[in-house]
Amino acid sequence: MLAVIESNPFLLKFVAIALAVVIVGILLRMLKQTHVIVYIITGAVVGPHMLAVVDDPDLIGSLGSLGLVLLLFFIGMEISLKNLVANWKISVLGTVLQVIISILAVWLIGQYYDWSLARILTLGFVVSLSSTAVIVKLLQDSGEMDHVVGQNVLGILLVQDVLIVPMLITLNYLSGQETSMTEIWMQIIGGILLIGFVVFLFFRGELKLPFHKALKNDHEIQVFFAFGVCFGFSMITGFFGLSTALGAFVAGIFVATSKSTEWFHKSLYSFKVIFVALFFISIGMLINIRFLWEHIIIILALVGVVLLTNLFINALIMRGFKMSWKDSLYAGALLSQIGEFSFVLGQLAYFNEIITDFAYQMIVAVISLTLLLSPIWIGLTRRLTNPVS
Secondary structure: OHHHHHHOOOHHHHHHHHHHHHHHHHHHOOOOHHHHHHHHHHHHHHHOOOOOOOOOOHHHHHHHHHHHHHHHHHHEEEEEEOOOOOHHHHHHHHHHHHHHHHHHHHHHHHHHHHOOOHHHHHHHHHHHOOHHHHHHHHHHHOOOOHHHHHHHHHHHHHHHHHHHHHHHHHHHHHHOOOHHHHHHHHHHHHHHHHHHHHHHHHOOOOOOOHHHHHHHOOHHHHHHHHHHHHHHHHHHHOOHHHHOOHHHHHHOOOHHHHHOOHHHHHHHHHHHHHHHHHHHHHHHOOOOOHHHHHHHHHHHHHHHHHHHHHHHHHHHHHHHHHOHHHHHHHHHHHOOOOHHHHHHHHHHHHHOOOOOOOHHHHHHHHHHHHHHHHHHHHHHHHHHHOOOO
């Protein structure tokens, strides 16, 4: 047994993570908390800043990124493409307005502290992005994916994922590391091809998957075929410099048009549970408990400001598109936390010396806590607003 553990150093760590999830999960489920909170707290407990059971969060983060891809794949299988296209104004215009207003809000604060343009844009980009993983999990658990709020919020999340690319290019440019024209053209071509494929699926209607007859009754081959479709599309969008999760989403839409979602769901569901859990655990591992404790007052204040500001910005935008006040406030709460892709923006700004180490640690702490508190915040808002279901 000892020889097995020594030859497989990650075996004990994964066992420890699994046991921690079970123990924390049982305790928090007694308090009626969601699995998202369970995973994040587990990550903080076993991570390098607390018990240090796992001292290589990059490994867990890499595995967790697969969870985000699988999550978007499942979303693509479940949404209505017609409803998504019909609500494009809310998705596109709403997201653009949200980003602009967020940047303006940070700019007003930056004028007082004399922040550079690069720092203002960094923080504006960071707070404007919401968490696809958290929101979709909550919508799925509450059965609200097909509700008007769920569809509109999902559309905004997808546009945010697309905007990650120009945000990264902008920060690289401001730091003096310009993106090559080849990369820009690759992203433009990839975007055009992606949109063209979605338009084709929209007008084509039902499609038949290749080898559908051979796959029908062979569960083991179904698993590998499902993996190939999901990560194959992700690889293609990644090749063009676009979000791999966006590619998985389009793959899900492709599967949905073939009416084969049931066996795809059965084939990959267990993998999705594991990798999505690892994704949130990796977020928990980023939380520096000592830094959090030393600056708890300012961090909690920033978390409160972020949640309230994002709630009202998004609620006003939704209300502007003729949604009811109850649904608008609920949608604002859903979009109020800071998303997982903001870690990428913050890390890029830190490595390019746009922000200091203190600012980066503050960003990580605030993002992590908004993700951790988001299910409670959303649940509270839902009870207060009682949106139409």
